[in-house]
Amino acid sequence: MRLLLLEDDPILGEGLRDYLAAEGHVVDWCRNLATARATLHGEPFDAWLLDWQLPDGSGRLWLSELRRAGQQTPALLLTARDALADRIDGLDAGADDYLVKPFAPEELAARLRGLLRRQQGGAQGLRLQHGVQVDLAGRRAWFGGAAVELTAREWAVLEALGLRAGRWVGKEALERLVLGFSAEPAASNALEVHVANLRRKLGRDSIESRRGMGYRVHAEAGHG
Numbered sequence: 383m384r385l386l387l388l389e390d391d392p393i394l395g396e397g398l399r400d401y402l403a404a405e406g407h408v409v410d411w412c413r414n415l416a417t418a419r420a421t422l423h424g425e426p427f428d429a430w431l432l433d434w435q436l437p438d439g440s441g442r443l444w445l446s447e448l449r450r451a452g453q454q455t456p457a458l459l460l461t462a463r464d465a466l467a468d469r470i471d472g473l474d475a476g477a478d479d480y481l482v483k484p485f486a487p488e489e490l491a492a493r494l495r496g497l498l499r500r501q502q503g504g505a506q507g508l509r510l511q512h513g514v515q516v517d518l519a520g521r522r523a524w525f526g527g528a529a530v531e532l533t534a535r536e537w538a539v540l541e542a543l544g545l546r547a548g549r550w551v552g553k554e555a556l557e558r559l560v561l562g563f564s565a566e567p568a569a570s571n572a573l574e575v576h577v578a579n580l581r582r583k584l585g586r587d588s589i590e591s592r593r594g595m596g597y598r599v600h601a602e603a604g605h606g
Contacts, residue, residue, distance in 0.1 A: 383428035383494065383541065384408040384559045388418045389460065390436050394483075398431070401487040406521065406534060407494075408562040415439040426555045427455055428545055429497060431490070434461035434472070442475050449476035456497045458490070495519040501545055508544050511600045512587045516544050525584045532583065535560065539576045543589065543599045552596035 385402060389395035390413050399411045410427075412418040415438045422430075432441035445457055459477040461468070472480050479493050498518040502508040507517040515524045518541055523530045532540065542559040543551060551559070557573055577589055577597060591597050 383498070383545075384426065384562060385410070385429050385431055385494075386418065386422060386427045387411045387431045388415070388436070388441055389431070389433045390414060391433075398487055398490065402491065402494075405491050406537070408538070408560065410562050415441065415444060419444070426559050428542070428559065429494065430455055430457040432457060432459055432477075434459055434463060442472055442477075445477060446475040456501070458493060458497075460485075460490075498545075508547065509602045510544070510547065510588065511602060512585045514584050514588050514599075516540060518544055523584065525588075530583050532580070533576075535572075535576050536580050536583075539573070540580060540584075540599075543597060547599050547601040550592070550595045550598045556597060 385407050387395065387398060387402070387409050389398065389411065392413070395411050395413060399409045402409050410421055410425075412421050415436050418432075430445070432445055434440060434442045442459060442461075445459070448455075448457075456478045457476060458479045458481055459472045459475075460481050460483060461472070462483045463469075463472075464482045469480050469482075478497060481490060481493060496519070502516070502518045507515050507520075507522075509515050513526045517523070521537060521541075523532060523537075523540065538560040539556065542556055553573060560573070560576075577591070581587075581589055589597055589599055
């Protein structure tokens with residue numbers, strides 16, 4: 383997943399960034415609200431991890447603004463506010479989950495897996511067309527009933543498309559989701575190589591591509 387992490391504490395922010403990166407996520411860490419606003423503008427993310435109280439504003443109020451603007455990206459609020467009224471307020475503002483500081487990074491990773499399970503339609507995984515099954519939370523894939531081994535980059539591509547099953551994802555957006563701001567120049571063929579490898583492992587029809595549109599996968603009826 384590509385994650386926007388908004389956390390002003392340098393020790394906590396660095397620790398979470400490094401832990402989540404080791405878990406296979408792409409993390410763009412912002413230390414204040416102004417930077418987060420600029421980072422989010424026009425950029426695709428799979429989830430937002432937002433501190434409530436920041437030096438230049440409120441992550442909770444910003445989340446409420448984003449929801450009113452129609453943004454539906456899953457969001458977790460990270461805060462020291464532990465009162466019941468605060469938890470209710472945060473969830474009503476549009477948070478999908480609420481984590482009280484201090485917390486272990488393992489718990490945050492587990493809650494992200496929970497978000498993935500909800501997005502893929504439950505614990506059974508996401509069934510794509512052409513005999514492909516994907517467990518986004520467990521980072522596992524099968525083709526024709528057999529487990530398939532994927533590299534980290536191949537998995538990142540499949541995850542990004544699986545979370546958007548049925549929708550076209552442009553090349554540049556897919557590169558951003560897989561690599562964050564370190565995305566290679568558009569002229570690079572790295573993404574095409576990863577897609578070609580996925581088609582070799584999951585069947586050549588598993589990923590659809592169209593010039594000017596990008597890439598997409600299809601979920602079977604009732605999934606995705």
